[in-house]
Amino acid sequence: MRGRQVFFETLANHGVDRIFGNPGTTESPLLDSLLDHPQIKYIVHLHEGVATGAANFYAQASGKTAFVNLHVAPGLGNAVGAIYSAWKNNSPMVVTAGQQDTRLRLRDPVLGHDLAAIAAPVTKWSVQVERADELGPILQRAFKIANEAPAGPVFVALPIDVMEQETNVPAGRPGHSFTATRPDPAGIAAMAKLLAAAKAPAIVAGDDIARAGAHQTLVKLTEKVGASVWFEGLRGQNSFPTDHPAARGTLAFDATGIAKQLAGNDLVLMVGGPFFEEVWYAPGSPFAAGTKVLQIEAAPSRLAYNFALDAGVVSDVGAGLEALIGALGSREVAGAKQRSDALRAQKEADDAAQKARVEKAWARTPTSMARAMAEIRAGSPKDVVVVDETITANLDLFKTFTFAGPGDYYSGRGGGIGQGLSGAIGVAVAESKRPVLCISGDGSSMYSIQALWTAAHHDLPIVFVILANREYRVLKHNIDAYRARFDVKSNKPYMHMDLSGPTMGFVDMAKGMGVAGTYVAKSDDIKAAVAAAFKSGKPHLIEIEIEGKR
Structure with missing residues (x-):
């Protein structure tokens, strides 16, 4: 049996039915074997960070161990930020990357590097398979470690020649361990x-x-x-x-x-x-x-x-x-x-205060964050799943939408931006029966905008809402906080925090990746645009002009 056969049998034994990846040459053994394993679907992405971000949220939404396949050193490097986010999210995830032929190790091949060392700081365990005999045992251990509390990502490098070596060591399989601890x-x-x-x-x-x-x-x-x-x-x-x-x-x-x-x-x-x-x-x-x-x-x-x-x-x-x-x-x-x-009395007072805040901001132009959230909620289905990267609109989102429990809401941890659009892919793959709404700031969305192509390619009916205030609003708030905390007397402008000149056209970008889009400048049009996007049953992007920092 060849290493690649052990690889796929181990995945099947652990219930893997999705691989999130961005293909490359050293991944040829995996890619060329996919037709032999139709039970495993490959979710293709245009960037390794997007693939890993999608896998992170897939693990959260499905309760399964997510499986990722990346491409050598630069590809793994592209994904490190997203692996960090999965680490902070405590997502059980096995991240792999194709590695150059081990016989080239002393020749410094193109794209070669110590992959395990790159991944080590942001994973629970990082290792390279050195021979086909190790493949089954290492993958078995990787799934185990990824799921031990607190859960998190592990990394396994897969040299191309190892995947083609012969071995008699069978595929790894999960142990039936009962690990839930009872309290003292x-x-x-x-x-x-x-x-x-x-x-x-x-x-x-x-x-x-x-x-x-x-x-x-x-x-x-x-x-x-x-x-x-x-x-x-x-x-x-x-x-x-x-x-x-x-x-x-x-x-x-x-x-x-x-x-x-x-x-x-x-x-x-x-x-x-x-x-x-x-x-x-x-x-x-x-x-x-x-x-x-x-x-x-x-x-x-x-x-x-x-x-x-x-x-x-x-x-x-x-x-x-x-x-x-x-x-x-x-x-x-x-x-x-x-x-x-x-x-209960405090909650009623808080709700009344939010209602008054929305009413006060209702007629502002561009649309206030408070009204934008109210209109988006009004246009969304009752059973909508929200993938959130609103950042400075976050408080209005929580005061507008009701999240009853697990499965209603997903977001990224760790503070790295760009998790929303990629994460929505993973949630949509895991949750096929409920409508998915992704709400993101404009600056955040540009870190994973390629996710739109994946949504179109796999026909995932996600409604992406981009709140366009043409600025890194959170950074403006944070520089205000920095000045106050460190007693910096300044009336300087906010340097390099505006996203204008040129203004980004999200509807045009979406169209270029096969996703229909709607631009909304007037508050009165938001609800209808959101409702129509969900009714289409296709991935759809809505760009909403909202107010900047006041």
Whole structure:
């Protein structure tokens, strides 16, 4: 049996039915064998970063291990940023790249380099297969490591000659391992005692809750103790219903900001995430003095990583939340009803404030972000899946759309831009029964605009909405923050942050890649344009003129 046969049998054994890739010469053994394996579909992309970005979101949306195939050193280099994002998203992913013939190693061949070294900083494990006998075992180990908590990408280099070598070592296959951990009863008892005594508890919901399908369990716990619920500053999925009275919104990106948001809480329970990912340095703790801090994580490496804990438990997050509910008993937790009533009143006040904000901005020209989100929502199907890279329009998106739980919302982590358009490809491949809406800023979209061609090529009915304010708005906000934080006295203009001269034409770009497009300058036309795009059943791009930084 040749190495390439072992390769495909190993993929089949692990349930791989999609390969996200950008083809090249060293990938010839894989490409030439695809017709022999019709159960595996190749999703072709024009850029390695787009292929990897799509695979990242595919892993999130499908719950499967995504498989990527790239092209030698420059191709892998093109994908490193997207691999980093998958690492931050904790996406189980096996990334491979064709490598030059090992017999050329000492001749410095064209496109040759140490691929494993390139990928190592942004993966859980990085290795090159040196002989066909290693292919099955290495791929088997790669799938295992990619899925161990916290999940993430691994990398395997595949030299072209190794793929053609003969071997008697069979294909790798997954082991039937039951790895969900049960919580330590003593730890759960300690947590329950502290929760029952808290006067103002808060919960920070990480992405692992969504991955575990434990969002409804979190709702039960929240209502039992009368806790408020916050999301991380960046989140890849939705772990708690955003229209629930306890949902308070998104945490800030610095310790001082988080401390202000949690100032009224005497206990904070963090569940299933890397707490916290900050953008700006601020001295001090995100927790007020005396606040009890609890944490539930599936991986020991995450527990108490940044903060000392009053109680921490390693457990499957769903099992941990269930155990905590059980430990609190059947009686009502003291003060829970009053806290829940107060949170409901706060939610109603927040909703009224957002309604007033939208009304105030309704007639502005160009269209305000608040109105743009309201009109996009009005034109979208009720069961729409949102892929989000709105950045500065993010808060308006969360206040306009309702995300009930996992599967309704996907976004990138790590802060790298360009994840939206590529990610929408992966979500559409994974989710064929629900309409997919991708909303992106204009600057962000240009990092993965080639994704439009893939949508057309594979006939993926994604509606891409580009919010065109002709600027890197987030950078303007951030330079304001930089000046304030470092006491830089300046009235200088924002240098190199405007996207004009020339103005980008997204409808024209879409047309050139086989995707129909609609340009919308008037607010009144947004809803109809979005509705028509979904009705077409084809990939469609809508460019909406929105206001810039005011």
